Amino acid sequence: MRTLAIGDIHGCFRSLKALETFVPIQQDDLVVALGDYVDRGPNSCAVIDWLLHRQATGGLVALRGNHEAMMLKARMGGHSLAIWLGYGGKQTLASYSPLGDKGELMDVPKLHWAFIEETRLWYETPTHFFVHANVYPNVPLTEQPESMLLWEFFEDPEPHESGKIMVCGHTAQKSGLPLNLGHAVCIDTFACGDGWLTCLDVESRRYWQADELGRTREGLLERSSKG
DSSP: OOEEEEOOOTTOHHHHHHHHHHTTOOTTSEEEEOSOOSSSSSOHHHHHHHHHHHHHHSEEEEBOOHHHHHHHHGGGOHHHHHHHIIIIIHHHHHHHOTTSSSOOGGGSOHHHHHHHHTOBSEEEOSSEEEESSOOOTTSOGGGOOHHHHHHOOOSSOOOOTTOOEEEEOSSOOTTSSOEEOSSEEEOOOOGGGTSOEEEEETTTOEEEEEOTTOOEEEEEOOOOTTO
């Protein structure tokens, strides 16, 4: 069984489907999705459907990203809704609209809301831990504040006290390549901004990428010069 981490999808369903075939993702693989499934890209609804299907038929760990957090908070209406719509929520609602127009919160199925509500803040294996954004290096995962896990950018993080390798997304690598510092890897490779969606086999360090045009490529994780 492989442990496969998938970076920020942001509604890029074509990239996700191309990646599924290209890897290919097998039923006995554990897929750790790093959050930000919604917003900005054209088909957040289909992305959540894919995750639900994966959850029902194979291994899936779904982490929460800051965009899922904003979407949940948007149900309060008012300022929270306006903020989310400005960060890509408009595209998300349009993907749920029967007419393909602006859409409404009520168009989102209860099953999708339940899935988003049940997303995790972190996950760990004997050698790696997975978060959406970042962690404080000297704080156990169980004590990390949500603001750090969901919002803090990947600058030059120090090794975590656990000794495990961090795998995260959130900070777009506009080069299109994962950023590997050795003790920490960021695999948000700007899928929703004409970049690539990345899937990383954390044990072998092999990665696969796909984009919205259906193009694919692969490589082996190398130590970034920044590290």
